[in-house]
Amino acid sequence: MTLVLVVDDDIQIARALRINLSARGYRVAVAHDGAEALRAAAKARPDLVVLDLRLPGTDGISVISSLRAWTVTPIVVLSGRTDETTKIAALDAGADDYVTKPFGMDELLARIRAALRRSAVAARQADEPLVDTGSFSVDLGVKKVWRQGAEVHLTPTEWGMLELLVRNRGRLVTQKQLLADVWGPQYAGRSHYLRIYIAQLRQKLEPDPARPRHLITEPGMGYRLA
Structure with a gap:
Protein backbone atom coordinates (compact mmCIF):
# COMPACT_ATOMS: atom_id res chain seq x y z
CA MET A 1 0.00 0.00 0.00
CA THR A 2 1.32 3.44 -0.95
CA LEU A 3 2.70 5.45 1.98
CA VAL A 4 2.31 9.24 1.94
CA LEU A 5 4.19 11.43 4.39
CA VAL A 6 2.22 14.60 5.20
CA VAL A 7 4.32 17.46 6.59
CA ASP A 8 2.34 20.43 7.88
CA ASP A 9 2.38 22.34 11.17
CA ASP A 10 -1.34 23.10 10.83
CA ILE A 11 -2.95 20.31 12.86
CA GLN A 12 -6.34 20.65 11.15
CA ILE A 13 -4.90 20.49 7.62
CA ALA A 14 -2.72 17.50 8.53
CA ARG A 15 -5.74 15.74 10.04
CA ALA A 16 -7.90 16.47 6.97
CA LEU A 17 -5.21 15.12 4.68
CA ARG A 18 -4.80 11.99 6.79
CA ILE A 19 -8.56 11.30 6.72
CA ASN A 20 -8.94 11.91 2.98
CA LEU A 21 -5.85 9.96 1.96
CA SER A 22 -6.69 7.05 4.26
CA ALA A 23 -10.22 6.93 2.84
CA ARG A 24 -8.70 6.44 -0.61
CA GLY A 25 -6.48 3.55 0.38
CA TYR A 26 -3.22 5.30 1.20
CA ARG A 27 -1.20 4.72 4.33
CA VAL A 28 -0.37 8.05 5.95
CA ALA A 29 2.41 9.27 8.24
CA VAL A 30 2.37 12.81 9.63
CA ALA A 31 5.11 15.21 10.72
CA HIS A 32 4.64 18.75 12.00
CA ASP A 33 8.10 20.30 11.56
CA GLY A 34 11.11 19.98 9.28
CA ALA A 35 13.33 17.94 11.58
CA GLU A 36 10.53 15.48 12.31
CA ALA A 37 9.83 15.22 8.57
CA LEU A 38 13.42 14.27 7.79
CA ARG A 39 13.47 11.65 10.55
CA ALA A 40 10.15 10.20 9.38
CA ALA A 41 11.29 10.08 5.75
CA ALA A 42 14.52 8.28 6.67
CA LYS A 43 12.71 5.76 8.86
CA ALA A 44 9.50 5.08 6.91
CA ARG A 45 10.76 5.62 3.31
CA PRO A 46 7.45 7.05 2.00
CA ASP A 47 6.36 6.72 -1.61
CA LEU A 48 5.42 10.42 -1.75
CA VAL A 49 5.76 13.51 0.45
CA VAL A 50 3.16 16.30 0.76
CA LEU A 51 5.07 19.24 2.21
CA ASP A 52 4.20 22.68 3.57
CA LEU A 53 6.98 25.28 3.25
CA ARG A 54 6.36 27.31 6.39
CA LEU A 55 7.50 24.93 9.09
CA PRO A 56 8.92 25.43 12.58
CA GLY A 57 12.69 24.99 12.68
CA THR A 58 13.92 23.62 9.35
CA ASP A 59 11.97 25.33 6.55
CA GLY A 60 10.35 23.46 3.67
CA ILE A 61 12.93 24.41 1.03
CA SER A 62 15.70 23.02 3.24
CA VAL A 63 13.68 19.85 3.78
CA ILE A 64 13.36 19.39 0.01
CA SER A 65 17.10 19.89 -0.49
CA SER A 66 17.90 17.43 2.30
CA LEU A 67 15.57 14.80 0.87
CA ARG A 68 16.97 15.21 -2.63
CA ALA A 69 20.44 14.44 -1.30
CA TRP A 70 19.43 10.78 -0.94
CA THR A 71 15.99 10.07 -2.45
CA VAL A 72 13.97 10.63 -5.64
CA THR A 73 10.66 10.22 -3.78
CA PRO A 74 8.07 12.58 -5.35
CA ILE A 75 7.49 15.78 -3.36
CA VAL A 76 4.27 17.77 -3.76
CA VAL A 77 4.48 21.17 -2.10
CA LEU A 78 1.29 22.41 -0.42
CA SER A 79 1.83 26.03 0.56
CA GLY A 80 0.10 29.34 1.18
CA ARG A 81 3.00 31.14 -0.50
CA THR A 82 1.91 32.07 -4.01
CA ASP A 83 4.83 34.25 -5.20
CA GLU A 84 6.71 33.01 -8.26
CA THR A 85 10.11 33.31 -6.56
CA THR A 86 9.13 30.81 -3.87
CA LYS A 87 7.62 28.41 -6.40
CA ILE A 88 10.79 28.46 -8.48
CA ALA A 89 12.96 27.99 -5.37
CA ALA A 90 10.93 24.92 -4.38
CA LEU A 91 11.12 23.43 -7.87
CA ASP A 92 14.83 24.18 -8.13
CA ALA A 93 15.37 22.45 -4.79
CA GLY A 94 13.72 19.32 -6.19
CA ALA A 95 9.95 19.52 -5.68
CA ASP A 96 7.86 17.74 -8.32
CA ASP A 97 4.71 19.86 -8.05
CA TYR A 98 3.38 22.93 -6.24
CA VAL A 99 -0.19 23.39 -4.98
CA THR A 100 -1.26 26.64 -3.30
CA LYS A 101 -3.53 27.02 -0.28
CA PRO A 102 -6.47 27.23 -0.09
CA PHE A 103 -6.73 24.09 -2.18
CA GLY A 104 -9.37 21.69 -3.44
CA MET A 105 -8.93 18.18 -2.07
CA ASP A 106 -9.85 16.60 -5.41
CA GLU A 107 -7.17 18.63 -7.21
CA LEU A 108 -4.53 17.74 -4.62
CA LEU A 109 -5.41 14.04 -4.88
CA ALA A 110 -5.14 14.25 -8.67
CA ARG A 111 -1.70 15.88 -8.35
CA ILE A 112 -0.62 13.12 -5.97
CA ARG A 113 -1.79 10.41 -8.39
CA ALA A 114 0.01 12.12 -11.28
CA ALA A 115 3.25 12.44 -9.30
CA LEU A 116 3.09 8.75 -8.34
CA ARG A 117 2.48 7.76 -11.97
CA ARG A 118 5.46 9.81 -13.16
CA SER A 119 7.62 8.26 -10.46
CA ALA A 120 6.60 4.74 -11.50
CA VAL A 121 7.32 5.49 -15.17
CA ALA A 122 10.72 7.02 -14.29
CA ALA A 123 11.63 3.93 -12.28
CA ARG A 124 10.77 1.66 -15.22
CA GLN A 125 12.66 3.87 -17.66
CA ALA A 126 15.80 4.22 -15.57
CA ASP A 127 17.45 1.19 -17.16
CA GLU A 128 16.22 1.87 -20.71
CA PRO A 129 19.04 3.52 -22.71
CA LEU A 130 17.02 3.83 -25.93
CA VAL A 131 14.23 6.43 -25.94
CA ASP A 132 11.86 6.83 -28.90
CA THR A 133 9.62 9.92 -28.95
CA GLY A 134 7.92 8.99 -32.21
CA MET A 161 20.76 19.67 -22.83
CA LEU A 162 18.99 16.84 -24.62
CA GLU A 163 20.51 14.15 -22.42
CA LEU A 164 19.37 15.92 -19.24
CA LEU A 165 15.84 16.28 -20.63
CA VAL A 166 15.76 12.64 -21.78
CA ARG A 167 16.95 11.33 -18.41
CA ASN A 168 14.15 13.34 -16.77
CA ARG A 169 11.57 12.72 -19.49
CA GLY A 170 8.07 13.76 -18.53
CA ARG A 171 9.37 15.89 -15.66
CA LEU A 172 10.19 19.58 -15.46
CA VAL A 173 13.90 20.39 -15.64
CA THR A 174 14.38 23.89 -14.27
CA GLN A 175 16.42 26.59 -15.95
CA LYS A 176 18.79 26.60 -12.99
CA GLN A 177 19.39 22.86 -13.23
CA LEU A 178 20.03 22.97 -16.98
CA LEU A 179 22.45 25.87 -16.72
CA ALA A 180 24.32 24.34 -13.77
CA ASP A 181 24.57 20.85 -15.27
CA VAL A 182 25.38 21.81 -18.88
CA TRP A 183 27.35 25.05 -18.50
CA GLY A 184 28.30 25.20 -14.81
CA PRO A 185 27.00 26.96 -11.68
CA GLN A 186 28.63 30.27 -12.66
CA TYR A 187 26.15 30.54 -15.56
CA ALA A 188 23.05 30.62 -13.33
CA GLY A 189 21.74 33.89 -14.77
CA ARG A 190 22.31 33.16 -18.45
CA SER A 191 18.81 31.96 -19.31
CA HIS A 192 19.17 33.30 -22.86
CA TYR A 193 21.61 30.45 -23.52
CA LEU A 194 18.73 28.03 -23.00
CA ARG A 195 16.46 29.78 -25.48
CA ILE A 196 19.18 29.71 -28.13
CA TYR A 197 20.04 26.03 -27.72
CA ILE A 198 16.48 24.77 -27.29
CA ALA A 199 15.65 26.55 -30.57
CA GLN A 200 18.58 24.75 -32.24
CA LEU A 201 17.43 21.39 -30.89
CA ARG A 202 13.90 22.02 -32.15
CA GLN A 203 15.21 22.85 -35.61
CA LYS A 204 17.09 19.56 -35.71
CA LEU A 205 14.56 17.26 -34.02
CA GLU A 206 10.99 18.59 -34.07
CA PRO A 207 8.75 17.91 -37.11
CA ASP A 208 7.49 21.51 -36.80
CA PRO A 209 9.93 23.62 -34.75
CA ALA A 210 7.42 26.46 -34.47
CA ARG A 211 4.94 24.10 -32.79
CA PRO A 212 7.11 21.77 -30.70
CA ARG A 213 5.57 18.46 -29.64
CA HIS A 214 8.44 17.12 -27.56
CA LEU A 215 10.79 19.89 -26.38
CA ILE A 216 8.28 21.85 -24.32
CA THR A 217 8.85 25.22 -22.62
CA GLU A 218 7.38 25.72 -19.15
CA PRO A 219 7.32 29.56 -19.07
CA GLY A 220 9.43 31.08 -16.34
CA MET A 221 10.46 27.68 -14.98
CA GLY A 222 12.27 25.43 -17.46
CA TYR A 223 11.74 22.70 -20.05
CA ARG A 224 10.23 19.26 -20.33
CA LEU A 225 10.62 16.37 -22.78
CA ALA A 226 7.18 15.08 -23.72
Missing part, protein backbone atom coordinates in the same frame (compact mmCIF):
# COMPACT_ATOMS: atom_id res chain seq x y z
CA SER A 135 9.68 11.85 -34.01
CA PHE A 136 13.27 11.06 -33.04
CA SER A 137 15.12 8.46 -31.00
CA VAL A 138 17.95 8.86 -28.51
CA ASP A 139 20.45 6.21 -27.44
CA LEU A 140 21.92 7.31 -24.12
CA GLY A 141 24.41 4.44 -24.16
CA VAL A 142 26.20 5.49 -27.33
CA LYS A 143 25.22 9.19 -27.17
CA LYS A 144 23.55 9.27 -30.58
CA VAL A 145 20.30 10.68 -31.97
CA TRP A 146 18.33 9.60 -35.05
CA ARG A 147 15.48 11.22 -36.92
CA GLN A 148 13.68 9.48 -39.79
CA GLY A 149 16.40 6.82 -39.84
CA ALA A 150 19.28 9.29 -40.24
CA GLU A 151 21.75 10.17 -37.51
CA VAL A 152 21.50 13.79 -36.33
CA HIS A 153 24.71 15.61 -35.45
CA LEU A 154 24.50 17.52 -32.17
CA THR A 155 27.11 19.78 -30.65
CA PRO A 156 28.36 18.80 -27.17
CA THR A 157 26.21 21.52 -25.60
CA GLU A 158 23.10 20.45 -27.53
CA TRP A 159 23.69 16.86 -26.47
CA GLY A 160 24.15 17.93 -22.84
Whole structure:
Protein backbone atom coordinates (compact mmCIF):
# COMPACT_ATOMS: atom_id res chain seq x y z
CA MET A 1 0.00 0.00 0.00
CA THR A 2 1.32 3.44 -0.95
CA LEU A 3 2.70 5.45 1.98
CA VAL A 4 2.31 9.24 1.94
CA LEU A 5 4.19 11.43 4.39
CA VAL A 6 2.22 14.60 5.20
CA VAL A 7 4.32 17.46 6.59
CA ASP A 8 2.34 20.43 7.88
CA ASP A 9 2.38 22.34 11.17
CA ASP A 10 -1.34 23.10 10.83
CA ILE A 11 -2.95 20.31 12.86
CA GLN A 12 -6.34 20.65 11.15
CA ILE A 13 -4.90 20.49 7.62
CA ALA A 14 -2.72 17.50 8.53
CA ARG A 15 -5.74 15.74 10.04
CA ALA A 16 -7.90 16.47 6.97
CA LEU A 17 -5.21 15.12 4.68
CA ARG A 18 -4.80 11.99 6.79
CA ILE A 19 -8.56 11.30 6.72
CA ASN A 20 -8.94 11.91 2.98
CA LEU A 21 -5.85 9.96 1.96
CA SER A 22 -6.69 7.05 4.26
CA ALA A 23 -10.22 6.93 2.84
CA ARG A 24 -8.70 6.44 -0.61
CA GLY A 25 -6.48 3.55 0.38
CA TYR A 26 -3.22 5.30 1.20
CA ARG A 27 -1.20 4.72 4.33
CA VAL A 28 -0.37 8.05 5.95
CA ALA A 29 2.41 9.27 8.24
CA VAL A 30 2.37 12.81 9.63
CA ALA A 31 5.11 15.21 10.72
CA HIS A 32 4.64 18.75 12.00
CA ASP A 33 8.10 20.30 11.56
CA GLY A 34 11.11 19.98 9.28
CA ALA A 35 13.33 17.94 11.58
CA GLU A 36 10.53 15.48 12.31
CA ALA A 37 9.83 15.22 8.57
CA LEU A 38 13.42 14.27 7.79
CA ARG A 39 13.47 11.65 10.55
CA ALA A 40 10.15 10.20 9.38
CA ALA A 41 11.29 10.08 5.75
CA ALA A 42 14.52 8.28 6.67
CA LYS A 43 12.71 5.76 8.86
CA ALA A 44 9.50 5.08 6.91
CA ARG A 45 10.76 5.62 3.31
CA PRO A 46 7.45 7.05 2.00
CA ASP A 47 6.36 6.72 -1.61
CA LEU A 48 5.42 10.42 -1.75
CA VAL A 49 5.76 13.51 0.45
CA VAL A 50 3.16 16.30 0.76
CA LEU A 51 5.07 19.24 2.21
CA ASP A 52 4.20 22.68 3.57
CA LEU A 53 6.98 25.28 3.25
CA ARG A 54 6.36 27.31 6.39
CA LEU A 55 7.50 24.93 9.09
CA PRO A 56 8.92 25.43 12.58
CA GLY A 57 12.69 24.99 12.68
CA THR A 58 13.92 23.62 9.35
CA ASP A 59 11.97 25.33 6.55
CA GLY A 60 10.35 23.46 3.67
CA ILE A 61 12.93 24.41 1.03
CA SER A 62 15.70 23.02 3.24
CA VAL A 63 13.68 19.85 3.78
CA ILE A 64 13.36 19.39 0.01
CA SER A 65 17.10 19.89 -0.49
CA SER A 66 17.90 17.43 2.30
CA LEU A 67 15.57 14.80 0.87
CA ARG A 68 16.97 15.21 -2.63
CA ALA A 69 20.44 14.44 -1.30
CA TRP A 70 19.43 10.78 -0.94
CA THR A 71 15.99 10.07 -2.45
CA VAL A 72 13.97 10.63 -5.64
CA THR A 73 10.66 10.22 -3.78
CA PRO A 74 8.07 12.58 -5.35
CA ILE A 75 7.49 15.78 -3.36
CA VAL A 76 4.27 17.77 -3.76
CA VAL A 77 4.48 21.17 -2.10
CA LEU A 78 1.29 22.41 -0.42
CA SER A 79 1.83 26.03 0.56
CA GLY A 80 0.10 29.34 1.18
CA ARG A 81 3.00 31.14 -0.50
CA THR A 82 1.91 32.07 -4.01
CA ASP A 83 4.83 34.25 -5.20
CA GLU A 84 6.71 33.01 -8.26
CA THR A 85 10.11 33.31 -6.56
CA THR A 86 9.13 30.81 -3.87
CA LYS A 87 7.62 28.41 -6.40
CA ILE A 88 10.79 28.46 -8.48
CA ALA A 89 12.96 27.99 -5.37
CA ALA A 90 10.93 24.92 -4.38
CA LEU A 91 11.12 23.43 -7.87
CA ASP A 92 14.83 24.18 -8.13
CA ALA A 93 15.37 22.45 -4.79
CA GLY A 94 13.72 19.32 -6.19
CA ALA A 95 9.95 19.52 -5.68
CA ASP A 96 7.86 17.74 -8.32
CA ASP A 97 4.71 19.86 -8.05
CA TYR A 98 3.38 22.93 -6.24
CA VAL A 99 -0.19 23.39 -4.98
CA THR A 100 -1.26 26.64 -3.30
CA LYS A 101 -3.53 27.02 -0.28
CA PRO A 102 -6.47 27.23 -0.09
CA PHE A 103 -6.73 24.09 -2.18
CA GLY A 104 -9.37 21.69 -3.44
CA MET A 105 -8.93 18.18 -2.07
CA ASP A 106 -9.85 16.60 -5.41
CA GLU A 107 -7.17 18.63 -7.21
CA LEU A 108 -4.53 17.74 -4.62
CA LEU A 109 -5.41 14.04 -4.88
CA ALA A 110 -5.14 14.25 -8.67
CA ARG A 111 -1.70 15.88 -8.35
CA ILE A 112 -0.62 13.12 -5.97
CA ARG A 113 -1.79 10.41 -8.39
CA ALA A 114 0.01 12.12 -11.28
CA ALA A 115 3.25 12.44 -9.30
CA LEU A 116 3.09 8.75 -8.34
CA ARG A 117 2.48 7.76 -11.97
CA ARG A 118 5.46 9.81 -13.16
CA SER A 119 7.62 8.26 -10.46
CA ALA A 120 6.60 4.74 -11.50
CA VAL A 121 7.32 5.49 -15.17
CA ALA A 122 10.72 7.02 -14.29
CA ALA A 123 11.63 3.93 -12.28
CA ARG A 124 10.77 1.66 -15.22
CA GLN A 125 12.66 3.87 -17.66
CA ALA A 126 15.80 4.22 -15.57
CA ASP A 127 17.45 1.19 -17.16
CA GLU A 128 16.22 1.87 -20.71
CA PRO A 129 19.04 3.52 -22.71
CA LEU A 130 17.02 3.83 -25.93
CA VAL A 131 14.23 6.43 -25.94
CA ASP A 132 11.86 6.83 -28.90
CA THR A 133 9.62 9.92 -28.95
CA GLY A 134 7.92 8.99 -32.21
CA SER A 135 9.68 11.85 -34.01
CA PHE A 136 13.27 11.06 -33.04
CA SER A 137 15.12 8.46 -31.00
CA VAL A 138 17.95 8.86 -28.51
CA ASP A 139 20.45 6.21 -27.44
CA LEU A 140 21.92 7.31 -24.12
CA GLY A 141 24.41 4.44 -24.16
CA VAL A 142 26.20 5.49 -27.33
CA LYS A 143 25.22 9.19 -27.17
CA LYS A 144 23.55 9.27 -30.58
CA VAL A 145 20.30 10.68 -31.97
CA TRP A 146 18.33 9.60 -35.05
CA ARG A 147 15.48 11.22 -36.92
CA GLN A 148 13.68 9.48 -39.79
CA GLY A 149 16.40 6.82 -39.84
CA ALA A 150 19.28 9.29 -40.24
CA GLU A 151 21.75 10.17 -37.51
CA VAL A 152 21.50 13.79 -36.33
CA HIS A 153 24.71 15.61 -35.45
CA LEU A 154 24.50 17.52 -32.17
CA THR A 155 27.11 19.78 -30.65
CA PRO A 156 28.36 18.80 -27.17
CA THR A 157 26.21 21.52 -25.60
CA GLU A 158 23.10 20.45 -27.53
CA TRP A 159 23.69 16.86 -26.47
CA GLY A 160 24.15 17.93 -22.84
CA MET A 161 20.76 19.67 -22.83
CA LEU A 162 18.99 16.84 -24.62
CA GLU A 163 20.51 14.15 -22.42
CA LEU A 164 19.37 15.92 -19.24
CA LEU A 165 15.84 16.28 -20.63
CA VAL A 166 15.76 12.64 -21.78
CA ARG A 167 16.95 11.33 -18.41
CA ASN A 168 14.15 13.34 -16.77
CA ARG A 169 11.57 12.72 -19.49
CA GLY A 170 8.07 13.76 -18.53
CA ARG A 171 9.37 15.89 -15.66
CA LEU A 172 10.19 19.58 -15.46
CA VAL A 173 13.90 20.39 -15.64
CA THR A 174 14.38 23.89 -14.27
CA GLN A 175 16.42 26.59 -15.95
CA LYS A 176 18.79 26.60 -12.99
CA GLN A 177 19.39 22.86 -13.23
CA LEU A 178 20.03 22.97 -16.98
CA LEU A 179 22.45 25.87 -16.72
CA ALA A 180 24.32 24.34 -13.77
CA ASP A 181 24.57 20.85 -15.27
CA VAL A 182 25.38 21.81 -18.88
CA TRP A 183 27.35 25.05 -18.50
CA GLY A 184 28.30 25.20 -14.81
CA PRO A 185 27.00 26.96 -11.68
CA GLN A 186 28.63 30.27 -12.66
CA TYR A 187 26.15 30.54 -15.56
CA ALA A 188 23.05 30.62 -13.33
CA GLY A 189 21.74 33.89 -14.77
CA ARG A 190 22.31 33.16 -18.45
CA SER A 191 18.81 31.96 -19.31
CA HIS A 192 19.17 33.30 -22.86
CA TYR A 193 21.61 30.45 -23.52
CA LEU A 194 18.73 28.03 -23.00
CA ARG A 195 16.46 29.78 -25.48
CA ILE A 196 19.18 29.71 -28.13
CA TYR A 197 20.04 26.03 -27.72
CA ILE A 198 16.48 24.77 -27.29
CA ALA A 199 15.65 26.55 -30.57
CA GLN A 200 18.58 24.75 -32.24
CA LEU A 201 17.43 21.39 -30.89
CA ARG A 202 13.90 22.02 -32.15
CA GLN A 203 15.21 22.85 -35.61
CA LYS A 204 17.09 19.56 -35.71
CA LEU A 205 14.56 17.26 -34.02
CA GLU A 206 10.99 18.59 -34.07
CA PRO A 207 8.75 17.91 -37.11
CA ASP A 208 7.49 21.51 -36.80
CA PRO A 209 9.93 23.62 -34.75
CA ALA A 210 7.42 26.46 -34.47
CA ARG A 211 4.94 24.10 -32.79
CA PRO A 212 7.11 21.77 -30.70
CA ARG A 213 5.57 18.46 -29.64
CA HIS A 214 8.44 17.12 -27.56
CA LEU A 215 10.79 19.89 -26.38
CA ILE A 216 8.28 21.85 -24.32
CA THR A 217 8.85 25.22 -22.62
CA GLU A 218 7.38 25.72 -19.15
CA PRO A 219 7.32 29.56 -19.07
CA GLY A 220 9.43 31.08 -16.34
CA MET A 221 10.46 27.68 -14.98
CA GLY A 222 12.27 25.43 -17.46
CA TYR A 223 11.74 22.70 -20.05
CA ARG A 224 10.23 19.26 -20.33
CA LEU A 225 10.62 16.37 -22.78
CA ALA A 226 7.18 15.08 -23.72
